[in-house]
Amino acid sequence: MRIGELAARSGVSVRALRYYEEQGLLQADRSESGQRHYPEAAADRVQLIQTLYSAGLSSRTIAELLPCVDARVSTPESRARLAAERDRIDAQIAALARTRDNLDAVIASTRNPACGCARIGEQDVPAQASHSATP
Amino acid sequence: MRIGELAARSGVSVRALRYYEEQGLLQADRSESGQRHYPEAAADRVQLIQTLYSAGLSSRTIAELLPCVDARVSTPESRARLAAERDRIDAQIAALARTRDNLDAVIASTRNPACGCARIGEQDVPAQASHSATP
DNA sequence: CTTGCCCCTGACGTCAACGTCAGGTTTTAA
DNA sequence: TTAAAACCTGACGTTGACGTCAGGGGCAAG
Numbered sequence: 001m002r003i004g005e006l007a008a009r010s011g012v013s014v015r016a017l018r019y020y021e022e023q024g025l026l027q028a029d030r031s032e033s034g035q036r037h038y039p040e041a042a043a044d045r046v047q048l049i050q051t052l053y054s055a056g057l058s059s060r061t062i063a064e065l066l067p068c069v070d071a072r073v074s075t076p077e078s079r080a081r082l083a084a085e086r087d088r089i090d091a092q093i094a095a096l097a098r099t100r101d102n103l104d105a106v107i108a109s110t111r112n113p114a115c116g117c118a119r120i121g122e123q124d125v126p127a128q129a130s131h132s133a134t135p
Numbered sequence: 136m137r138i139g140e141l142a143a144r145s146g147v148s149v150r151a152l153r154y155y156e157e158q159g160l161l162q163a164d165r166s167e168s169g170q171r172h173y174p175e176a177a178a179d180r181v182q183l184i185q186t187l188y189s190a191g192l193s194s195r196t197i198a199e200l201l202p203c204v205d206a207r208v209s210t211p212e213s214r215a216r217l218a219a220e221r222d223r224i225d226a227q228i229a230a231l232a233r234t235r236d237n238l239d240a241v242i243a244s245t246r247n248p249a250c251g252c253a254r255i256g257e258q259d260v261p262a263q264a265s266h267s268a269t270p
Numbered sequence: 271c272t273t274g275c276c277c278c279t280g281a282c283g284t285c286a287a288c289g290t291c292a293g294g295t296t297t298t299a300a
Numbered sequence: 301t302t303a304a305a306a307c308c309t310g311a312c313g314t315t316g317a318c319g320t321c322a323g324g325g326g327c328a329a330g
Contacts, residue, residue, distance in 0.1 A: 154317065
């Protein structure tokens with residue numbers, strides 16, 4: 001399939017697909033005249049790329065990890081890299097969950113202003129100068 | 136306290152604090168000579184702002200929501216806004232969890248390439264799956 | 271007084287993931 | 301055959317949350 005159809009199928013722009021290729025995330029065969037031609041599986045790959053982007057990975061990181069995902073082989077370094085990204089995502093999930101709970105508390109307190117609910121931002125930070133770290 | 140100390144305490148840059156003020160997220164008293172002066176509570180507020188940023192909220196959204204957090208009152212619109220952000224964060228958490236599970240599967244499969252683990256990116260796509268014969 | 275550190279206000283620079291436009295070629299529909 | 305649609309390669313524009321630099325002021329210590 002050509003780039004327009006892939007864009008339509010995967011829900012990203014043509015420009016984005018060309019950008020992915022530029023970043024080494026997506027390969028394409030070229031026709032005689034230079035037009036890109038993709039196999040069916042490209043749609044899944046684009047979905048995967050989008051998923052990883054939305055998880056906060058950069059193009060460079062994705063480019064480093066995709067080959068080992070493709071081949072399903074990993075060096076110790078790539079395994080460490082994968083595990084590190086997994087842990088980063090875990091931490092991000094935890095932080096988001098705390099934020100969501102805080103938002104819920106705010107919603108509850110603003111719904112009924114008379115209550116003595118805990119204030120948002122007052123989690124349990126006994127010491128000072130602590131970054132957003134593991135609870 | 137002055138801006139340098141607040142920056143050191145909250146772990147963000149002086150530039151960021153001035154930016155927050157510019158965006159209407161953080162108020163400061165001014166000394167005679169124009170220097171910013173913050174109360175102790177400002178550190179907590181900066182933490183909150185950082186938390187909301189890291190949850191993917193924009194300056195504008197934060198600026199719209201902070202007053203109702205402060206006053207703990209909400210109009211129907213702001214409640215809806217808060218709930219919408221909460222739901223967005225929930226969805227983001229779910230997507231991240233799926234990505235993390237995918238990453239775990241990749242890690243497992245690359246750790247032991249001989250196993251027949253599911254491939255990443257194949258979540259629930261019941262459409263046709265024409266695999267080239269990968270043993 | 272002057273040295274050094276902190277502070278001020280602009281204002282331009284950065285970076286990533288694209289959007290968009292220009293100018294030209296290829297493919298497809300009429 | 302021809303016109304529209306799709307594609308190509310540059311290359312510049314956009315956005316958000318700052319970084320960084322320039323140029324100048326304020327204040328306690330030596």
